Amino acid sequence: MENIPKLPLDHWIDDGLDFLTDNFAFLTKIISRYLEDTIDYMVESLMYLPPWLIIIIFALIAWRFASYKVGIFTVLGLCLLWNLRLWESTMETLTLVLVATFIAILIAVPTGILAAISKLANRIIMPLMDLMQTMPAFVYLIPAIPFFGLGTVSAIFSTVIFAMPPTIRLTCLGIKQVSPELMEAADAFGSTKTQKLLKVQLPLAIPTIMAGINQTIMLALSMVVIAAMIGAGGLGGEVWTAIQRLKPGMGFQAGIAIVILAIILDRISQKIGRGKNE
Amino acid sequence: MEKINVVNLTKIFGSNPEKALDLLAKGISKDEIFNTTGQIVGLANINFTISQGEILVVMGLSGSGKSTLIRCINRLIEHSQGQVLIDGTDISTLDHNSLLELRRQKFGMVFQHFALFPHRNIIDNVAFGLEIQRMDKELRYEKSRSALKLVGLEDWEEAKPSQLSGGMQQRIGLARALAIEPDILLMDEAFSALDPLIRGDMQNELLALQARMRKTILFITHDLDEALKIGNRVILMKDGQIVQIGAPEEIVLSPANEYVQKFIENVDKSKILTAKSAMIPVNITASPDDSPQIVLASMKDNCMDRILVVKSDNTLLGTVNSKTLKIACDEKTIVNLIDKTVPTATINDSLKILITILAEWSGQLPIVNEQYQLLGIVNPNNVLLALK
Ligand SMILES: Nc1ncnc2c1ncn2[C@@H]1O[C@H](COP(=O)(O)OP(=O)(O)OP(=O)(O)O)[C@@H](O)[C@H]1O
Numbered sequence: 001m002e003n004i005p006k007l008p009l010d011h012w013i014d015d016g017l018d019f020l021t022d023n024f025a026f027l028t029k030i031i032s033r034y035l036e037d038t039i040d041y042m043v044e045s046l047m048y049l050p051p052w053l054i055i056i057i058f059a060l061i062a063w064r065f066a067s068y069k070v071g072i073f074t075v076l077g078l079c080l081l082w083n084l085r086l087w088e089s090t091m092e093t094l095t096l097v098l099v100a101t102f103i104a105i106l107i108a109v110p111t112g113i114l115a116a117i118s119k120l121a122n123r124i125i126m127p128l129m130d131l132m133q134t135m136p137a138f139v140y141l142i143p144a145i146p147f148f149g150l151g152t153v154s155a156i157f158s159t160v161i162f163a164m165p166p167t168i169r170l171t172c173l174g175i176k177q178v179s180p181e182l183m184e185a186a187d188a189f190g191s192t193k194t195q196k197l198l199k200v201q202l203p204l205a206i207p208t209i210m211a212g213i214n215q216t217i218m219l220a221l222s223m224v225v226i227a228a229m230i231g232a233g234g235l236g237g238e239v240w241t242a243i244q245r246l247k248p249g250m251g252f253q254a255g256i257a258i259v260i261l262a263i264i265l266d267r268i269s270q271k272i273g274r275g276k277n278e
Numbered sequence: 279m280e281k282i283n284v285v286n287l288t289k290i291f292g293s294n295p296e297k298a299l300d301l302l303a304k305g306i307s308k309d310e311i312f313n314t315t316g317q318i319v320g321l322a323n324i325n326f327t328i329s330q331g332e333i334l335v336v337m338g339l340s341g342s343g344k345s346t347l348i349r350c351i352n353r354l355i356e357h358s359q360g361q362v363l364i365d366g367t368d369i370s371t372l373d374h375n376s377l378l379e380l381r382r383q384k385f386g387m388v389f390q391h392f393a394l395f396p397h398r399n400i401i402d403n404v405a406f407g408l409e410i411q412r413m414d415k416e417l418r419y420e421k422s423r424s425a426l427k428l429v430g431l432e433d434w435e436e437a438k439p440s441q442l443s444g445g446m447q448q449r450i451g452l453a454r455a456l457a458i459e460p461d462i463l464l465m466d467e468a469f470s471a472l473d474p475l476i477r478g479d480m481q482n483e484l485l486a487l488q489a490r491m492r493k494t495i496l497f498i499t500h501d502l503d504e505a506l507k508i509g510n511r512v513i514l515m516k517d518g519q520i521v522q523i524g525a526p527e528e529i530v531l532s533p534a535n536e537y538v539q540k541f542i543e544n545v546d547k548s549k550i551l552t553a554k555s556a557m558i559p560v561n562i563t564a565s566p567d568d569s570p571q572i573v574l575a576s577m578k579d580n581c582m583d584r585i586l587v588v589k590s591d592n593t594l595l596g597t598v599n600s601k602t603l604k605i606a607c608d609e610k611t612i613v614n615l616i617d618k619t620v621p622t623a624t625i626n627d628s629l630k631i632l633i634t635i636l637a638e639w640s641g642q643l644p645i646v647n648e649q650y651q652l653l654g655i656v657n658p659n660n661v662l663l664a665l666k
């Protein structure tokens with residue numbers, strides 16, 4: 001093996017990315033600017049509201065969609081975060097997660113539909129999914145920087161890519177698993193493809209899509225934390241600082257905050273999906 | 279009028295139908311074709327017609343091609359050879375949009391496992407076909423409500439399918455098909471998943487609806503009793519081919535081969551066969567103008583105890599028996615001696631009905647038409663012979 005020259009795979013990828021940055025960076029920079037402004041604005045407005053109001057709103061959502069137990073947990077958990085002086089970091093992380101999830105859903109649901117109804121699209125999308133899911137999450141951070149610069153937008157970009165696959169897969173699965181009998185019934189009454197999709201397949205796929213979105217939210221949270229390495233801030237930023245300064249207490253404190261946020265987001269988004277199921 | 283006309287219909291499942299079609303034309307069997315080419319013969323050279331207002335039942339064992347046949351009629355399955363004509367139009371010539379339009383306007387389909395949409399409530403399930411036609415909401419709900427009324431479930435509009443029993447779900451399935459006011463109903467084993475009692479109810483209900491609506495119905499079943507009860511005509515299928523086609527009576531009376539014979543062995547023939555199959559002509563009757571002596575003489579010649587009295591236009595008046603005649607032998611005619619309590623049956627009554635009448639009346643049972651004209655008689659032994 002020593003005698004065979006190394007394949008310059010890394011150089012090829014670099015060249016490819018360079019080409020993309022040279023030609024498209026102007027576009028991505030514009031997107032970057034707007035997105036960054038939007039996110040800053042959202043964080044600011046969240047910070048403008050008093051924490052107790054946000055806690056009540058979240059508790060109500062949790063109570064309405066999940067159960068009163070989740071509601072109580074939400075109140076206690078968020079009060080703890082407030083007390084630990086992690087409120088601002090939590091709001092930053094929450095904003096990043098919500099924005100990333102929103103964009104991910106916007107891309108993933110149509111992609112999943114496409115993969116379900118077109119064999120060709122399916123053959124292209126599914127291997128890409130495998131690639132996106134097995135690639136170590138950190139790797140996405142590197143190419144994001146030349147396109148979007150250090151900071152939140154790069155974080156969102158890599159988070160969207162990392163968090164999309166479950167929603168794509170489960171949207172596709174949800175549509176495909178609609179029973180052939182129901183599809184036949186729809187056909188027998190003369191439905192067009194669009195009518196079948198909108199009146200039968202998508203409504204029946206909603207619980208499955210919701211399960212995908214739940215996973216996407218969880219992945220987004222974990223990625224947003226990792227993205228602190230490229231300056232995303234938030235709770236991940238706390239952890240990152242703790243690592244650099246070797247402060248285990250500070251690190252675990254932020255870690256626990258992330259777990260609390262994760263549990264709240266998970267329970268709420270899980271139950272929204274299940275509610276539709278019944 | 280012919281509503282559906284199926285000509286030489288053949289369906290081959292597989293990637294290379296040409297080869298299988300060649301072999302089929304040479305008379306090779308379904309199994310052999312599968313073994314040599316891997317192609318499955320779904321239907322082979324099917325020919326039949328259904329006229330407007332008729333119920334045609336297709337009956338056969340599992341895998342005989344019934345579902346394939348019904349799906350070729352509305353082109354859910356594309357056939358390999360032959361023609362399906364609906365009101366004279368060859369449906370394989372239709373482009374995609376005209377095909378959808380045809381399905382929307384002409385066909386109502388009912389499925390074995392109901393195939394109701396679990397996410398829609400009952401009224402929206404029933405309205406599905408109309409919604410697909412893009413009918414506006416008010417009108418389609420109005421029509422759906424009357425369809426629900428037809429099947430007696432108008433109080434369940436807001437329920438979800440999962441809240442209904444199997445029998446009710448299938449009524450909804452039927453209402454969904456009827457809501458679009460189709461010419462043709464396609465019913466693929468529509469009652470097979472129901473338990474026997476409910477199934478019987480549904481059969482009666484379908485017949486009652488049919489008596490009012492006169493749809494053209496293609497009904498699939500694997501149950502011969504059901505086929506014979508519902509069908510105006512019955513097709514028996516085996517391995518994708520038609521074994522016999524005919525009215526229920528024809529099939530029971532003259533099975534085409536051993537395969538059919540085997541099927542009908544367990545059928546309760548008394549429900550299928552009618553008075554027609556047991557009726558014999560009347561040789562001797564009396565006229566009301568005859569004198570008692572003449573009637574008595576002819577009864578004696580034929581060893582009869584009781585004789586039917588008919589007018590000159592063949593209208594049945596009743597019977598007289600020899601005892602009465604002997605007592606009143608000085609009457610001028612027998613017109614005042616007639617016993618009018620004689621039971622009668624019509625030619626379309628089943629033997630089962632005749633048996634119940636004959637159990638009480640141990641004589642000749644006169645068969646009459648609507649004008650009460652005598653057509654023939656049935657003796658108990660005639661019934662037994664017909665059922666043998
Ligand atoms: N999509 C398909 N691909 C290949 N073969 C098929 C397909 N559909 C049906 N067949 C074959 O065609 C034949 C007829 O099937 P069909 O479903 O019409 O039978 P059936 O009479 O409706 O049976 P059942 O009473 O079980 O519903 C069978 O041999 C079956 O294996």
Ligand SMILES: [Mg+2]
Nearest residue numbers: 344345346467
């Ligand atoms: Mg079938």
